[in-house]
Amino acid sequence: QVQLQESGPGLVKPSETLSLTCSVSGGSIRSYYWSWIRQPPGRGLEWIAYIHYTGSTNYNPSLKSRVTISVDTSKTQFSLKLNSVTSADTAVYYCAAFNWKPGGFDPWGQGTLVTVSS
């Protein structure tokens, strides 16, 4: 079955760019819409963006101006870049697989905490 694993720096300075990668194993990168979701400490979930292996993307309007999502099918990875970060971007970042049918995000990576601080 598909397994996801996030990787990237756990600490980013304010105004810099947060960069994360999600490695996909156990399944085809062509099978899902690959998403990033975040969760600030003690708070709820916010969908950030998705990308399909074809390159089709969709972004949350609240973050669209600062976010880039990309996919590397040869490496079975997809990535997130969030620029001009502030402390409000401190969160656990999850990668997850989304499909319209059957519906929902499944599976999820374990999540990685990114702290924005100088």
Add this chain to the structure above:
Amino acid sequence: EIVMTQSPATLSVSPGERATLSCRASQSVTSNLAWYQQKPGQAPRLLIYGASTRATGIPARFSGSGSGTEFTLTISSLQSEDFAVYYCQQYNNWPLTFGGGTKVEIK
């Protein structure tokens, strides 16, 4: 953006009792509604999709119902491992949005 509102914020239930969680959408999401369970320090786990279909491996004590704007997740007899936070999520419209969560705690 569709706003998902969950109630109550916290539900205190004794083991073996029934728990009923509500989720309301600010506009119709038809049946494009999922429920997730999240335990401390873990990623969310998909429980229900299509408003009422259990995901693979989810026990039958979890059931979902509703369509349009009103949805319910019912846990028929709470087990110790069910105490967690539950989120609903709509996938009918962009952006995809989650409710604020309901924490089910031991009474």
